[in-house]
Structure formats: structure tokens, C-alpha cells
Amino acid sequence: MTSDIGFQAALEEARKGAAEGGVPIGAALVSADGRILGRGHNMRIQKGSAIIHAEISALDNAGRLPASEYKGATMYTTLSPCDMCTGACLLYKVMRVVIGENKTFVGGEEYLKSRGVELEVLDNTECKELMAKFIREKPSEW
Amino acid sequence: MTSDIGFQAALEEARKGAAEGGVPIGAALVSADGRILGRGHNMRIQKGSAIIHAEISALDNAGRLPASEYKGATMYTTLSPCDMCTGACLLYKVMRVVIGENKTFVGGEEYLKSRGVELEVLDNTECKELMAKFIREKPSEW
Ligand SMILES: [Ca+2]
Ligand SMILES: [Ca+2]
Ligand SMILES: [Zn+2]
Ligand SMILES: [Zn+2]
Numbered sequence: 001m002t003s004d005i006g007f008q009a010a011l012e013e014a015r016k017g018a019a020e021g022g023v024p025i026g027a028a029l030v031s032a033d034g035r036i037l038g039r040g041h042n043m044r045i046q047k048g049s050a051i052i053h054a055e056i057s058a059l060d061n062a063g064r065l066p067a068s069e070y071k072g073a074t075m076y077t078t079l080s081p082c083d084m085c086t087g088a089c090l091l092y093k094v095m096r097v098v099i100g101e102n103k104t105f106v107g108g109e110e111y112l113k114s115r116g117v118e119l120e121v122l123d124n125t126e127c128k129e130l131m132a133k134f135i136r137e138k139p140s141e142w
Numbered sequence: 143m144t145s146d147i148g149f150q151a152a153l154e155e156a157r158k159g160a161a162e163g164g165v166p167i168g169a170a171l172v173s174a175d176g177r178i179l180g181r182g183h184n185m186r187i188q189k190g191s192a193i194i195h196a197e198i199s200a201l202d203n204a205g206r207l208p209a210s211e212y213k214g215a216t217m218y219t220t221l222s223p224c225d226m227c228t229g230a231c232l233l234y235k236v237m238r239v240v241i242g243e244n245k246t247f248v249g250g251e252e253y254l255k256s257r258g259v260e261l262e263v264l265d266n267t268e269c270k271e272l273m274a275k276f277i278r279e280k281p282s283e284w
Contacts (some may be wrong), residue, residue, distance in 0.1 A: 044206065051193070051202045051230070060193045064186065087229025087250070088193070108229070111253070 006030035006076035007098060007122065009039045013054065014078040014100075014130050017041035023141065024130035025079045027054035029062050029094070032072030038062025045141060054078065055085035059092065067093075074098055078127040080107040090115055100127030104135070148172035148218035149240060149264065151181045155196065156220040156242075156272050159183035165283065166272035167221045169196035171204050171236070174214030180204025187283060196220065197227035201234060209235075216240055220269040222249040232257055242269030246277070 006028045013026025028039040040057025043049050052060070055077050062069075070092045075081075078100035081089065086108025089097055096118040102109065109119055135142045148170045155168025170181040182199025185191045194202070197219050204211075212234045217223075220242035223231065228250025231239055238260040244251065251261055277284045 048206050049202065050204065050206050050234075051198050056193050060191065062192065064190050064192050083229040083232035084226065085229070087225040087227070087232075090225035090229075092192075 006074055009036055010076040010078050011126060013039050013041040018130050020046050022046045024134050025054040027058040027075060027077040029058045030074045031069060037069060053085050055081055055088055059088055080105050080109060082107045086112055100124045103128055104131040148216055151178055152218040152220050153268060155181050155183040160272050162188050164188045166276050167196040169200040169217060169219040171200045172216045173211060179211060195227050197223055197230055201230055222247055222251060224249045228254055242266045245270055246273040
């Protein structure tokens with residue numbers, strides 16, 4: 001399943017973020033034919049960044065690609081995407097967004113659907129536990 | 143007028159982008175009380191970046207700010223914001239977006255309005271000329 005490699009990459013990124021003491025959210029952008037184009041995790045705490053969310057990091061690490069590379073791509077993210085990351089998926093015309101969980105936070109899911117993006121929510125336990133631990137330990141950072 | 147310092151900063155950023163051979167789009171984030179919190183320009187060509195649009199650059203350069211700093215803020219941008227930058231304005235709850243021009247491109251204006259963000263379009267000649275020159279000289283980059 002294509003979804004496996006992308007989701008596993010996103011989850012590994014979230015774990016890296018947790019190990020760094022950061023917001024444990026990871027993402028991976030996977031091409032229509034199953035290649036990981038970019039992956040990354042939220043760097044708000046590590047870099048004091050207002051913009052490097054997980055999905056932005058994955059797009060950043062993918063670099064500047066021809067439009068054909070984004071065509072049919074899937075964005076995997078461990079948490080429901082915020083408005084900025086929702087917009088980034090729309091800008092790059094990602095076909096599908098696979099979300100690890102949306103119990104901790106619900107972002108632009110309805111807007112993505114209204115713009116024709118397919119959504120899948122996995123309700124993954126580890127994704128929820130990573131966020132729960134982070135919020136418990138660093139409530140002021142969430 | 144508060145709008146003057148923000149728009150002038152955005153326009154100066156767009157000119158810098160042009161001088162660097164980049165996409166000539168600039169932005170500035172201005173607080174409710176008229177301070178420039180951050181400013182920047184599109185770095186797609188200069189940094190090979192898929193994410194450093196003008197508005198993202200302005201938010202990045204502003205750094206991590208307390209929510210109170212964004213409250214009532216205005217984002218000035220020389221060109222109508224794309225979906226990603228639209229989402230970034232929503233994430234940070236910018237109150238108003240002032241757009242230099244929207245003849246070259248129309249981004250998420252309707253969505254911003256639907257989410258309660260005030261919009262102002264200046265239809266500024268220099269903003270349009272900067273983009274026209276860029277598109278004429280580097281059509282494959284636009
Ligand atoms: Ca994030
Ligand atoms: Ca831009
Ligand atoms: Zn985000
Ligand atoms: Zn943009």
C-alpha cells in the first residue's frame with residue numbers, strides 16, 4: 001500500500017520531533033507513483049519558527065519540483081492540517097491528504113474537501129499519544 | 143496612515159526581489175499599533191524554495207510572537223495571496239489584508255472574506271509593472 005510508506009515516514013518524523021523536544025507532528029509528501037518527495041517535522045520550538053510546520057517542512061525539503069511531480073501526490077500528516085498547511089496542499093494541488101488523527105485538533109478538512117481534495121483520517125493511536133504527551137509536558141507551547 | 147508604512151515596506155521588498163532576479167512580490171506584517179513586525183519577499187528563485195513566498199517570509203522574519211502581537215495586524219502584500227499565504231494569514235488571525243494588485247493573479251480573496259478578514263485592493267501601478275516585467279523576461283518562472 002502506497003499509504004504505508006508515506007504514513008510511516010510522517011510518523012517517524014513526528015517521533016523525531018518528540019525526541020528533539022519539539023511539537024511532535026510529522027509529514028511526508030508522496031508522489032502518485034509512490035516515491036517520497038519530501039518529509040519533515042514541525043520546527044516551531046527547535047528553530048523558533050512561525051512557519052515550519054510539518055507539511056511546510058515536507059514541501060520545503062522536497063524543493064522546487066515541476067508541477068508534474070505534485071500531480072496526484074498525497075500529503076501524509078500526523079495531525080489534521082492547520083489553515084496554512086491546508087493552503088499549502090491546495091497551492092501544490094495535492095490530490096489526497098492522509099491525516100494520522102484529528103482528535104487533538106481539526107484544521108481545514110472541510111475546506112480541502114470543498115476544493116476537491118480527498119481526505120482519509122486514520123485515527124492512529126501513536127499520533128494521538130505523541131500529542132497528548134507533548135501537551136501534558138508543555139501546555140504553554142500548545 | 144498606517145497603511146502607508148506597511149505598503150511601502152512591501153513594495154520595497156518587491157523591488158529587492160526584482161533586483162535579485164527573483165519573483166518581485168513583497169510583503170509586510172504590521173501590528174494594530176502600526177509597527178512592522180516582519181517583512182520579506184518571495185525567494186523561490188534565490189533559494190530554490192517552494193515555500194518562501196513574500197507573506198510567508200514576512201511571518202518567518204517576524205519570528206515567534208505572542209498571539210497578542212498578531213491581534214488586529216494587517217498583512218500588506220504586493221500581489222493577491224496564493225492559497226498557502228491565504229491560509230497563513232488565517233492561521234495567525236490577521237485582521238486585514240492589503241493587496242497591491244490582483245490583475246496579475248487572484249488568490250484566496252473570497253475565502254479570506256468568508257472567514258471575516260477585511261480586504262483592500264490598491265490596484266497599484268508599480269506592483270503590476272514589476273510583475274509584468276518579470277513575466278515578460280522569465281515566462282517559464284511564472
Ligand atoms: Ca504542524
Ligand atoms: Ca509570493
Ligand atoms: Zn500547519
Ligand atoms: Zn503565496
